[in-house]
Amino acid sequence: MYSITKTLDLYLKTRSGDNAVAIAYHPGTVKTGLSKEFWGSVKKEQLFSVEDAVEKMLKVVRETGTEQRGRCWDWKAEEIKP
Numbered sequence: 001m002y003s004i005t006k007t008l009d010l011y012l013k014t015r016s017g018d019n020a021v022a023i024a025y026h027p028g029t030v031k032t033g034l035s036k037e038f039w040g041s042v043k044k045e046q047l048f049s050v051e052d053a054v055e056k057m058l059k060v061v062r063e064t065g066t067e068q069r070g071r072c073w074d075w076k077a078e079e080i081k082p
Contacts, residue, residue, distance in 0.1 A: 001024050001072060002024070002071075002072060002082035004024075005023065005024040005070055005071070005072060006022075006070040006071075008070075009021060009022035009023075009069050010070065013069070021064070021065075021068075021069035021070070022069065022070060023060075023061070023064055023068065023069065023071060023072070023073060024071070024072035024073070024080075025057055025060060025061075025072070025073055026073070026074045026075065026080060027048070027053045027057060027075050028046060028053070028056075029042045029046060029047050029048065030047075030048050030049075030050060030053040031048065031049055031050070048075070053075070056075040057075070059077065060075070060077050
């Protein structure tokens with residue numbers, strides 16, 4: 001994931017300068033059919049509704065500037081190292 005994000009970001013930087021950035025995002029465990037088998041092993045406060053997950057994602061995107069480009073972030077706005 002990291003190398004794809006970094007590569008896309010380098011491409012965007014050469015094409016658009018600071019007008020576009022690429023980041024990767026991990027939303028945590030969202031209460032959808034995709035994660036259903038994990039619901040029982042996740043703390044209640046870390047099992048997010050779709051609406052909560054979208055709010056968290058938008059917060060991370062809004063707070064991510066050009067200095068954080070090309071990296072991966074989680075729902076707590078913490079960087080996930082490669």
